[in-house]
Amino acid sequence: MTKPKKQTSSGGAANKMWGGHYAVGPAEAMARINECLDVDKRLYAEDIAASMAHAAMLGACGIIGAKDAAAIKRGLQTILKEIESGAFRFSAALEDIHMNVEARLAELIGDAAGRLHTARSRNDQVAVDLRLWVRGAADRLDGALKDLQRALVDQAADNAATLMPGFTHLQPAQPITFGHHLLAYVEMFGRDRGRFADARRRMNECPLGAAALAGTSFPIDRAMTAKALGFDRPMANSLDAVSDRDFALEFLGAASVVGIHLSRLAEEIVLWASDAFRFVKLSEAFTTGSSIMPQKRNPDAAELIRAKAGALMGLQTQLQVLMKGLPLAYNKDLQDSKPPAMKAADELKLMLTAMTGMVRDMRANPAVMRAATARGFLTATDLADWLVQTQGVPFRQAHHITGRLVVMAEKKACRLDELTLDDMRQVEPRLTPDIYQVLKAESAVNRRTSLGGTAPKNVAAAAKRWKKALT
């Protein structure tokens, strides 16, 4: 057996940050598994903002001198500009954004840079950076959800009186309006926004100042840094502050639910746009053609939204599993807690943008939808209700009578309103000519004025309410 080759250091010098007790640099694989710069590049603005707040606080509390605090501030401002202009040279050997920024700060301002890391640790730094990032993402997604709600409300207002079959079990059930159907999603996305807002409220506490895990012996002012970064207050327990990522879990949970709602809408759009339904027509901008079948207009955006909803659930699961076995406080596993939140934010933003465009461009086909309400005995319930309301028939009995009329119509291969009154009276003598009006889909929806019901006037009012709420 050959002896395994000893893994040697990559040859690099010992890390500057802990070079005091390290003689050589890490093995090449160690350096690669340990760095997270691609992810961390996205945290630069948050990292610099947090360092600015920390430096200002150290200065204000007399922990570092005013001159050093000012030099640090200027240096950080320069670094921000360098990163934003693309001039900054990131080094993967420096593992993460925190060490890249600090190393550059030393180049720019010399020894004063070494004072910035007083009374803090990368553990509270990364915790504060990620919180700030996720908070920003939640705010951006709230805006994207609002845009989607607006697109749906506009369509709903245009289609407040557009008849279509409502389904249960995907079987025709009762007539509804297309506007009512679309507003159901507006409600769902409204609750989704509420979930992000709830998560944001709990997320909005500042971990900075927890230091490595135990707090610090320096007389810091945590309320000051919390305020400077827009947090409501500092987190109360230093161990919790550096080791929990439940804010990211909640964010991912909220994102997954949005994904589920988007996926259901996507599924309906796929059905509606299919040749079997033809309820809506999608725009060329949000469909693709086929390279072989010239007649095709495929709903790819909807299908991909449906697919990506699964990815969002996967990302939530990924972070849940990452967290579940971790003892307090910081563990390096937490470095990998950043990608799921970022990936979910990216995917969801794209899904929402695509869905909003697709909904805005979508054209309803009212004639086809209306024709579909004539099939499937959609107004059978209305006939039963009429027997209850005008003839005092108990509902169960009315249901039974209507069922017999449906069987009769099926036998004659006609609609309920195509049966003659004589035919109908063989089953139920109390029926009057009024019943023909009752059997119309229009009258069925017009009568459903109960709170939250499908009547066009309800739908128009709800659309108006939403429009106002979304301005």
Ligand code: ARG
């Ligand atoms: N790169 C680390 C992360 O992203 C920063 C914190 C490192 N802390 C430590 N004790 N090694 O989580």
